[in-house]
Amino acid sequence: MQMTAAEQTAEQAEADMKQEEATPEETVKKSGKRKLVAREERATVGEMAVENPRMSCRNVDVYYNFGEKKAINNISLDIGRNEVIAMIGPSGCGKSTFLRCLNRMNDTIEGCQVKGEISMDGKNIYDKDVDVVPLRAQVGMVFQKPNPFPKSIYENIAYGPKIHGLVQNRDETDELVENSLKRAGLWNEVKDRLDQPGTGLSGGQQQRLCIARTIAVNPEIILMDEPCSALDPIATAIIEDLIDELKQEYTIAIVTHSMQQASRVSQRTAYFHLGDLIEIGPTDQIFLNPLHQLTEDYITGRFG
Amino acid sequence: MSPTQLLLTLLLLTAGGFYIGRRQAFAVSSTKGGPKVLHSRPTYYGSLTALWCAVPALIVFSFWLAFESSVITDIMIAALPEDIRTLPADRLNLIVNDIRNLVSGNIVGGKISPAIQAAADHYRSMKATSHAALSVLVVALAIVAILGIRKVISPALRARNHVENVIKVLLIACSTLAIFTTIGIVLSVLYEAIRFFQIIPISEFLLGLEWSPQMAIRADQVGSSGAFGAIPVFLGTMLISAIAMCVAVPIGLMSAIYLSEYANKKFRSVAKPLLEILAGIPTVVYGFFAALIVAPFIRNMGANVGMDVSSESALAAGLVMGIMIIPFVSSLSDDVINAVPQSLRDGAYGLGSTQSETITKVVIPAALPGIVGGVLLAVSRAIGETMIVVMAAGLSANLTLNPLKTVTTVTVQIVTLLVGDQEFDSPKTLAAFALGLLLFIITLILNVIALVVVRKYREQYE
């Protein structure tokens, strides 16, 4: 539904543009002093490759419902080491879908097909001999909707480290739980009720619980799907500090609807539009000097 | 009018009442600016009229019919000739029955004396009068109600609230009906059980280790002493239920896990209904399957390894009963496992869990209360099952935990106590009520536990 609504808007925008312009065959449009790539151009603008990438995607297509619905269209993108890459774009444009490809979470959706190549440190993660279990332990994920287990707060955090054997005894577990909750900025609120169900927390607290749960298993790459959508500015600042701290050692891909957040935490930003990767570049440049008309529309609030 | 015709008339009047009320609502509002000045929508005024037309008339109707026959009979008896009227009660009853049969045109045994014929005519005429009076009363009541409500309809009348109150009362009545039925059953069983406990002390019933429910007809008869200790019977029930649960819970649960977590949609859509068919097989079919195939098989196996297995054994009954209740466990568990949100599984997978870790550490714990509820329902079912046990486990009440021996269960004993010719006040018959009461209490407790658990389960996620 979102897709069709967005499509209509996009068609509308294109129709408007055609009326404005006398020469539709021209694909580059003059806007102010900069030249912008025209709206109907769908090839990725900007440098998608980086040197020695952590993850690299080439020509990725994703289909839902056994190929009936194409959600992502020919995306190629590199994610560098120790970098924070932000993904922005209107709702339904495929950000979550793309993110879920990176740790093969899409495998759990019946009828979802991923084509193309996604490799991590040069190894294609969709190869037959790749085991998704260690892959997902390496590439952790914070989901768009907070999904704490119906267990105690303590157990929510301890679950991951326990199954991976990261903790040997109760003391180590206690320490890890406390540490993870502190880094996610939740410790002070829950330290007296660790034995109560995680589902009893407020939406924002649940979101931080899920972040704490993810960092507790010590992944090397963290995928965050709108981790701050239910957080107040204070908690958001804590999470952004956490991201800054994590990027020393880890690689982070973050989906966000807040452009301020993207510009605060990320080094590179990718703009998605209806399943296409429209533009990718250094964050400053994307927000100050976008090259594509659609990107400019989005960041100036003319679209989405 | 006959009662049926009267009911039809009342139905027509009610429909008319609805129409009149609705039209009146439009009429009273038309001079003041249309239906929107009305407190409620016009159909509510119609419904209110219809309700007032139907409900009081129906109440009168049903009470009248309920008491009609006894009142008329009393009047008729009072008018009978002196010599008949003073007969003993049971003889009189027979004559009254004869008269009633005569009235309804049935064949009456013996010859019809003129006095009885007269009484029958009297009865018939009184009945006709009564019906006529009822018809007049009901129709008058309905019409008066329609006219009365029509008068009071005004824009300020809160018709919707009245109608909704009536509907609410109706809903309450329906929901309490089941409760009152249950209470009624419990009370009647309780009453008979108390009579039993007046003859056999309750301590002997609850703690006695021997069950042989006979009562001597003559004092010097062989086997004249009865024993009413319920423990062997309940132990038999527990033994068979336990065997059944040992079969049903693991198989049911694992098939539920397979169906909901591993099987693809197509397999699931075929396998689940097939499993549920197991629940649709009549228990008597399971019974002879158990008695004719499973029990001899177990006995032969036992004989081969040199064990003494009776031809009717708790094991045979329990195994087959277990098969029977698999669908209860699997179908309910499958539902609750499916109800666990996908996001929880995603969360577990996202942390790098394997599928089996996700199932055992996240999905099953989240679904556990629901699964427990399903299992407890299955237990109630196993305890209440009779037919398989009658056919495959025997009738003798052995105090044993050996599954290869013949045992009996509470329900089976109730059946054997109540079939056959007995007076209704011998301890043998009354014992059935005591057993029933105890069984009821046990299953009730199990069901309450199941309900509490299931309710708690609702609060789990979200």
Ligand SMILES: Nc1ncnc2c1ncn2[C@@H]1O[C@H](COP(=O)(O)OP(=O)(O)OP(=O)(O)O)[C@@H](O)[C@H]1O
């Ligand atoms: N499980 C699914 N089955 C079928 N279609 C899906 C599924 N998940 C997502 N889609 C479709 O794929 C498209 C991209 O969805 P996606 O969730 O990736 O969007 P998004 O960019 O994350 O949006 P938002 O910002 O609202 O989270 C949408 O059109 C959506 O309807």
Ligand SMILES: [Mg+2]
């Ligand atoms: Mg999303």
